[in-house]
Amino acid sequence: MSDLLELAKKAREVALGQGAQFADVALTKGRSISINIEKNGIHDASEKTYTGVSVRSIVKGATGFSRSSGLGVNDVLETAKRSAEAAKLAQPDPDFVTLPELSDCQQVPGLYDEKTAQMSAGDLIQLFVKEIDAAREISPGVKVQGGVRLGVAERALVNSMGVEVEDRKTKVGFHIFCIVKRGDDVGSFYDFDVARVEEDFNPQGLGAKVCQEAVGFLGAKSVKSACLPVVFGPLVTSHLFDALCAGAGAEAIQRQRSYLVGKRGQRIGSKLLTLRDDAYIPQGMSSGSWDGEGAVRKRVTVVKEGVLVNHLHSCYTAHKAGEENTGHGDRWGGVAPTNVIPELGMDTASEIISDTKEGIYVNMGSVTPHPVHGEISATIDFGYKIENGELAYPLRNTMLGINIFDLLNNLDAISSDYREEPGMIMPTIRVQNVKVAGAD
Amino acid sequence: MNDYLESVRDKAKRRGVQFMDVRLFEEDSTTVMVQDRKADKVSQGKSLAVGLRVLMDGAWGFASTDMVDSGSLDQCLQAAWEMAKASTVRVAHPGVVAEIPPIVDVVRAEVEKDPRSVSLQEKVKRVLDYEKAGLDCAGDKLCNTIVSYRDSWTCETVCNTAGTLIEQETIRVTIGTAMTAVEGSIRQMAHEHFSEQVGFEFLDRISAQDFTEKAAQRAVSLLSARRAPSGKFPVVLHPSITGLLVHEALGHNAEADHVFNGGSIIEGKVGEQIASECVTIMDDATLPRLCGSYRYDSEGVPGQRRIIVEKGVLKGYLHSLETAARFGVEPNGSARAMNGHYTPIVRMSNTFIVPGELAFEEMLEGIDEGIFMEGGHGGYVMCERGQYTCHVGEGWMIKNGQLGEHLRDVSFSGMTLETLMNMDAVSKDLEFLLPGRCGKSGQGMHINAGGPYVRVKEVVVGGQE
Numbered sequence: 001m002s003d004l005l006e007l008a009k010k011a012r013e014v015a016l017g018q019g020a021q022f023a024d025v026a027l028t029k030g031r032s033i034s035i036n037i038e039k040n041g042i043h044d045a046s047e048k049t050y051t052g053v054s055v056r057s058i059v060k061g062a063t064g065f066s067r068s069s070g071l072g073v074n075d076v077l078e079t080a081k082r083s084a085e086a087a088k089l090a091q092p093d094p095d096f097v098t099l100p101e102l103s104d105c106q107q108v109p110g111l112y113d114e115k116t117a118q119m120s121a122g123d124l125i126q127l128f129v130k131e132i133d134a135a136r137e138i139s140p141g142v143k144v145q146g147g148v149r150l151g152v153a154e155r156a157l158v159n160s161m162g163v164e165v166e167d168r169k170t171k172v173g174f175h176i177f178c179i180v181k182r183g184d185d186v187g188s189f190y191d192f193d194v195a196r197v198e199e200d201f202n203p204q205g206l207g208a209k210v211c212q213e214a215v216g217f218l219g220a221k222s223v224k225s226a227c228l229p230v231v232f233g234p235l236v237t238s239h240l241f242d243a244l245c246a247g248a249g250a251e252a253i254q255r256q257r258s259y260l261v262g263k264r265g266q267r268i269g270s271k272l273l274t275l276r277d278d279a280y281i282p283q284g285m286s287s288g289s290w291d292g293e294g295a296v297r298k299r300v301t302v303v304k305e306g307v308l309v310n311h312l313h314s315c316y317t318a319h320k321a322g323e324e325n326t327g328h329g330d331r332w333g334g335v336a337p338t339n340v341i342p343e344l345g346m347d348t349a350s351e352i353i354s355d356t357k358e359g360i361y362v363n364m365g366s367v368t369p370h371p372v373h374g375e376i377s378a379t380i381d382f383g384y385k386i387e388n389g390e391l392a393y394p395l396r397n398t399m400l401g402i403n404i405f406d407l408l409n410n411l412d413a414i415s416s417d418y419r420e421e422p423g424m425i426m427p428t429i430r431v432q433n434v435k436v437a438g439a440d
Numbered sequence: 441m442n443d444y445l446e447s448v449r450d451k452a453k454r455r456g457v458q459f460m461d462v463r464l465f466e467e468d469s470t471t472v473m474v475q476d477r478k479a480d481k482v483s484q485g486k487s488l489a490v491g492l493r494v495l496m497d498g499a500w501g502f503a504s505t506d507m508v509d510s511g512s513l514d515q516c517l518q519a520a521w522e523m524a525k526a527s528t529v530r531v532a533h534p535g536v537v538a539e540i541p542p543i544v545d546v547v548r549a550e551v552e553k554d555p556r557s558v559s560l561q562e563k564v565k566r567v568l569d570y571e572k573a574g575l576d577c578a579g580d581k582l583c584n585t586i587v588s589y590r591d592s593w594t595c596e597t598v599c600n601t602a603g604t605l606i607e608q609e610t611i612r613v614t615i616g617t618a619m620t621a622v623e624g625s626i627r628q629m630a631h632e633h634f635s636e637q638v639g640f641e642f643l644d645r646i647s648a649q650d651f652t653e654k655a656a657q658r659a660v661s662l663l664s665a666r667r668a669p670s671g672k673f674p675v676v677l678h679p680s681i682t683g684l685l686v687h688e689a690l691g692h693n694a695e696a697d698h699v700f701n702g703g704s705i706i707e708g709k710v711g712e713q714i715a716s717e718c719v720t721i722m723d724d725a726t727l728p729r730l731c732g733s734y735r736y737d738s739e740g741v742p743g744q745r746r747i748i749v750e751k752g753v754l755k756g757y758l759h760s761l762e763t764a765a766r767f768g769v770e771p772n773g774s775a776r777a778m779n780g781h782y783t784p785i786v787r788m789s790n791t792f793i794v795p796g797e798l799a800f801e802e803m804l805e806g807i808d809e810g811i812f813m814e815g816g817h818g819g820y821v822m823c824e825r826g827q828y829t830c831h832v833g834e835g836w837m838i839k840n841g842q843l844g845e846h847l848r849d850v851s852f853s854g855m856t857l858e859t860l861m862n863m864d865a866v867s868k869d870l871e872f873l874l875p876g877r878c879g880k881s882g883q884g885m886h887i888n889a890g891g892p893y894v895r896v897k898e899v900v901v902g903g904q905e
Contacts (some may be wrong), residue, residue, distance in 0.1 A: 036881075039701050042534020044500035045523035048781050050489070051506055067484040069506040075486075082484050089560045090482040121526040129530045143702035179702050179824045186705075186825045220825075222900075225671040255476065256583035257620040257629065301895075333481065370849070372629040373622055375667065377623050377851040377902040379829040381822055396827060399853050399902030401670050435670040439854075 004029060004377040005154035005166050007071065011055055011080040012158050018084035020057035020064075021101045023160045024294060026331060027071060028052050030153030037146045037176075040132050050175035054331060055083035061096030062087050065332065068360035076192045087413035100295035100327075102162035110283030113197035116170040117152045124148040124172075131176055131207030138211040139180050142278045148203075153184035163294035171285070174203035178214040179217055187217035187394070189382065190364065193421070196283050198382050198420050213363075220396035223385055225436035229359035230400060230434040231352055233384065234419035234426035236362050241275055241340045243368035244404070248302045248310070249328065250317035252371060259374030259404060263308045269408025274343035277312065279327070284423020286338040290327065297327035297338065306408070307405065312337060339423035349428035352388035360400070360436055361386050367400070372406035380436075397439040407431050441508065442607070445490075445599040448513040452494060453601055455521065457536040459495040461600035462516075463738060464488075464508065465780035468556065469592040472563050474571045478587060479564045489780030492516045498534025499527035504781040512563045528792030533700075536765040540741060549611040552640025555591035558640045563589055566643050567615075574619055574652030581660050583627070584620040587652060589613075591640070596738065604740035606687035612731070612886070613642040614875075617652050621659035628662035628848065630655045630816070630833065635875035635886075636729045658815075658834065661846065668835060668850035668903030674810035675852065676803045676895050681832055681871035683889030686721055687791050687874065689828040689856040691889070694723070694748045694756075695774075695786040695880075696763035698823045705826030705856050706754055714754045715860035718796055719750040723758060725773060725789035732791075732887040733877035734776070738784035741773035748791075752860075756800055760786050777885040793891035796866030803865050803895045810838040811901060816874050817849065825858035847903075854899045867893035 031049045035042060054067040055078045064086025068079045125148075132144045149172070156166040174206040175192040191210045195201035232240065252258035260268070279297040281287050291297055293315050300310050313321070314329025328335050353361060365381040380398045384391040402410075413430040414420035420426070450636040452460035466488045489511065491504035501524025503516045505665075555563075566642060577887050592611070597607045614635035621628055630792040632655040635645050677685060690706075698704040715721075725743030727733050734743045739761050747755045759767065760775035763786060775784035804812070815833025835847035872890035 009627075035527075038697075039532055042499065042527045042530050043535075044493075044783065045527045046502035046504070047519045047523055047782065048504045049506075050504075050781065052487075063481045065481065066485070068486040079486070086482040086484055086560065089564060091478045091480050091564070093478055093480040116824065121523055122529070125529050132530070145701055145703065181702070188822065188824045190627055194894055250735065256622060257618075257627070259627065261627070370629075372847075373627050375848065375850075375905070377668070377831070377849075379853040381827065381828070381829075396825070397853060397855055397900055399670070399851065399900050401457055401668075401850070401902045401904040403904060414586065415794055435902075435904055437670040437672070437902050439672055439898070439900050 002156060002166055004154060004328040005158065005164060006140045007073065007076055008156045008158040011053065011076050012160060014077045014080040015055055015084045016160055016431050018081050020059060020084040020087055022058040023056065024099055024157060025053065025055050026151060026155065026157045027042055029071065030151060032149060032151040033145055034149045035121065035128060037128055037144060040144050042125060053079050055080045056331060057083040057087040057092055058096060059087040061093035062090035064090055066433060067438040095320045096316060099159045099161050100163055100293050100315045100325065103296050105296045108280050108281065108282060111169045111287060112196050113170050115198040116172055119150050119172065124150060127133045127203055129201065134207035135211035138208050139215055141180065142211050143179045144176065145409055148174045157294045158382050159294055164291050165294055172201050176210050178211045180214045181219065182218050185218050187214045188294045189213035189217060190221050194285055200283055217394045222395065222397045222440045223436065224440045225437045227428055227433050228436045229356050229432045231356060231359060231361045232367065232427055232429060233361065233363045235364045236367050237366055237429050238424060238426040240339065241342055242337060245275060245277055245302050245312065245337035245340045247371060248308065248312055250286050250311040250313045250321060251333065251335045253311060254317055254320055257372050259369065259372060260308060264311060266308060267306050268308050268405060270308045270411040271305045272345060272411055272414050273303050273306050273408060276301050276341045277337050277343050279338035281339050281423045284339045284421050285421065292330035295325050295327040295329060300326050341425050342414065342425055342427060344416050344418065346416055347413060348417045349415040352415055352428055352430050353386060356386050356389060356430065358385065359386040361391055369404035376404060376407065377401045399437045400436065401435040441598060442605065442854065444510050444513050445597060446605065447510065448492065448517050449599050449601060452517055457494045457496050457601065459601055460490040460493065461598060461739065462490060463777065463780055464490045464597040467592055467594045469590060470563065472567045472589040474567045475725065476716050477571065479568055482560060491780040491782065491891045492520050493783055494520045494524050495535045495537060496521065496524040497528050499524045500846065501527060501536050502783050518727055525626060537761045538764040538771045540602050540761065540771060542607045545739055547608040549609040551611050553640040555613060555640045556593060565623065570648050570652045570879065571650030571661045574617065574656040575616050577653045578656035581623060582619055582656055583622040586618045588616050598738060600740060600834065606740045610637055610867055612637050613640060615646065615651065617655045619655040619659040620858060621663055625661045626663050628659050630658035630662060633876065635731045637733060638729055660813050662834060662848055665834065665846035665848045667905045668847045668901060669905045670903040671899050671901060673898050673901050674897050676810065676812045676838065676893055678814035679869060679871040679890050679892060680816040681813050682793055682891035682894045683872065683874040684819050684830050686815060686891060687788060687887065687889040688819040688821045688830060689859060690721060691723065691788045691791045692821050693823050693826065693856060694758055696757040696759045696767060697786045700763055700766055703709045703824040705823060709754050710756060711855055712754055713752050714857055715749050715752040716863050717752045718866045719749055719752050719860060720794040720846040720864050722747055722789050722794060723791045725741045727790050730790045730872055730888045732789035737773045737775050738777040739775045741771045742867050743789060746772050758786050758788065760784060774887050778885055783800050785883065787880065787885045788878065788887050790872060790888040790890060792872065793866060793894060795868050795870045795892040798865055799866045800893050803867055803893050804838055804841045807838045807841055811847065812836045812838055812843055828856055829853045851902045852899045853902065859896055862897040863894055864897055865895035869893060
């Protein structure tokens with residue numbers, strides 16, 4: 001039993017002693033190292049150490065929440081006391097039944113790595129310096145920005161239903177942004193690498209790749225407004241599928257503010273579309289065996305062959321719906337997906353592009369639906385015009401608009417190949433009949 | 441606590457650093473969330489962190505902790521020192537700091553009714569009253585109602601090797617609402633949001649009519665609005681969109697750290713005409729009570745009114761101590777940090793286009809087919825390419841100089857320099873309607889933005905029709 005867990009249990013007793021009918025306590029302790037790059041050199045390196053406690057007390061279904069920085073015993077116990085006092089002032093919610101109960105959880109391997117935890121600022125700096133040099137070999141005038149961040153965190157969570165869990169995780173992330181100029185013409189691009197363990201952390205080669213992509217965005221043009229097929233690259237697809245699974249969160253659906261209200265059991269898109277939420281992928285960035293409330297996470301198929309088959313639940317929403325808790329709750333009543341895994345298709349991304357006579361390729365950027373009504377209206381920040389099955393020229397000042405259900409129904413290809421980051425499978429997809437607005 | 445800060449500052453001086461500052465940041469906050477007629481979530485928070493920055497051999501190192509005592513500060517200094525030492529491996533542009541006169545000051549928040557003196561019961565009651573008013577005016581078409589309240593007290597203490605020691609308190613009150621209406625298969629949401637540096641008396645100034653009733657009515661009216669068209673259109677922008685546009689499209693480009701990095705479309709253009717002559721843009725940290733205002737920035741430099749563009753000509757950038765030294769200009773108090781765990785970076789305060797002389801109706805004249813856009817939802821910019829995106833809450837078609845069909849929320853996009861040159865009319869109004877936080881480098885910072893109604897000859901609208 002760690003010190004964190006012991007302290008959390010003391011805080012739980014204080015909250016219950018102050019009148020809370022249910023209580024949970026989460027303690028965190030961590031450190032991070034960040035390196036910031038500006039204009040081809042290091043601007044600064046920083047080290048942060050942090051601690052924090054959050055206590056949730058429930059009285060007649062009303063929630064009082066209190067949080068504070070620091071793990072001094074008196075401060076933690078005072079935080080627990082304040083949460084119980086706040087709960088007594090909030091209004092009862094008859095839909096609240098209980099907090100998650102104690103149950104066995106399967107551990108996810110590879111979420112903590114001692115080698116990663118031991119990386120120094122010097123190690124991280126060396127990684128980036130090599131990528132700056134590689135970018136400059138591609139384009140000597142390139143301006144490189146970005147950074148590396150290493151995080152090491154421990155968490156403990158206890159509740160009044162017997163849950164007592166703790167874990168520790170490592171995370172290292174590298175991001176690089178290159179800007180190239182030719183007169184007033186500017187090309188830019190961004191990419192990243194993330195990992196929980198050292199063996200998955202491979203930013204080598206990103207400097208050259210990103211610089212090459214930035215050069216490719218020189219000479220961008222807009223297009224005439226038209227209705228076209230749009231091919232979404234892996235990073236766009238990943239955001240879109242994550243947003244779709246977030247939309248299947250039961251909290252927003254029960255509260256009637258989601259475009260997926262009343263859609264369970266119905267076809268919402270093409271038969272090609274199957275999405276699973278899986279928190280148990282080893283070394284996954286969103287992996288973990290318990291959610292923000294201490295409930296055991298479940299694997300969930302959210303969309304099966306175009307049909308919305310399941311909602312994602314917290315303890316509260318599961319009881320309200322009379323369904324099993326899927327373990328997707330956070331500490332403030334919200335519901336969120338973990339690793340979203342799509343079923344793959346038959347053709348490669350190259351084949352999908354070469355099969356598109358005229359269209360748009362969107363390399364990167366956020367193309368996600370409004371969470372309430374599902375309309376999409378987005379700028380194509382990093383995209384190309386497709387002509388005769390090839391990327392013809394980069395785009396500027398071009399937008400797209402479509403409703404999420406039209407997008408999902410007009411989905412006619414998912415690639416067999418994909419980009420992979422730990423816990424993330426990111427294919428390319430194609431959608432027919434998208435409104436494309438241009439300045440031409 | 442100030443003794444600890446001065447002590448560690450003096451230790452840094454003895455180590456021979458070029459510059460060092462230490463900032464202590466404390467916050468107390470209360471949040472009440474009302475949803476669907478119940479204030480079932482009440483939250484209280486306390487945080488404290490100290491961040492310490494050193495400049496040594498042209499390299500910056502920073503360390504932060506939430507353990508604030510003499511021993512922890514000594515460890516922080518050592519950690520920052522080691523971080524700076526590690527950074528010396530590849531410093532392409534040695535760090536510099538503009539010289540500033542030392543300032544010793546204490547700034548107390550002056551409000552009529554300190555929210556900390558108001559009972560939680562009273563806060564809950566007021567938020568419930570707001571929600572009830574929204575529900576009463578919109579009937580049964582509302583399917584979800586959210587009203588939130590937050591107050592915070594913060595105190596930032598800045599101590600540096602130039603001799604500055606400033607303690608600055610702030611009290612803020614923020615209220616927001618999101619109302620969702622439904623009819624058949626159509627579901628629409630509308631927001632309202634207010635935030636100022638005031639006390640609890642703020643709630644006496646914000647009527648339900650201007651807040652929850654307005655959002656509820658808009659959510660209902662959007663049910664019968666049509667989807668926006670797709671393509672190029674002339675537009676007239678409501679002050680809320682003017683603020684969003686000027687913040688995203690130009691403001692971020694005027695942050696001198698972006699300019700230095702080669703990441704700004706207005707790099708090297710000071711003295712040049714970058715906007716039409718009817719456009720004057722300011723960033724003003726001195727406007728009373730506004731969300732983005734402050735007496736001193738996080739480096740201890742007084743907040744100021746800064747002219748960015750005057751009659752279309754670029755006059756200058758927003759600066760930190762470091763960028764001011766790099767550009768050889770006076771610091772203008774634009775560096776702020778979200779809390780003790782972050783370093784100060786260049787930020788906007790309250791950014792706006794200065795009003796002109798036209799009335800709103802005159803702005804519509806001469807537009808055969810265009811769009812009037814209202815309700816800034818958010819946006820972003822790719823500074824280096826000068827391409828921005830603004831998300832708007834609703835719109836109306838303009839036909840032959842008259843407002844026509846109501847449109848749902850949509851986004852529009854453009855190229856900063858083209859849009860600034862295409863602004864051809866500015867109204868006589870001035871409103872600041874974008875109080876909130878702007879994200880940059882992982883830090884959310886309080887800002888506001890606004891201006892008059894502005895007409896732009898052409899933007900790209902990403903509609904679905």
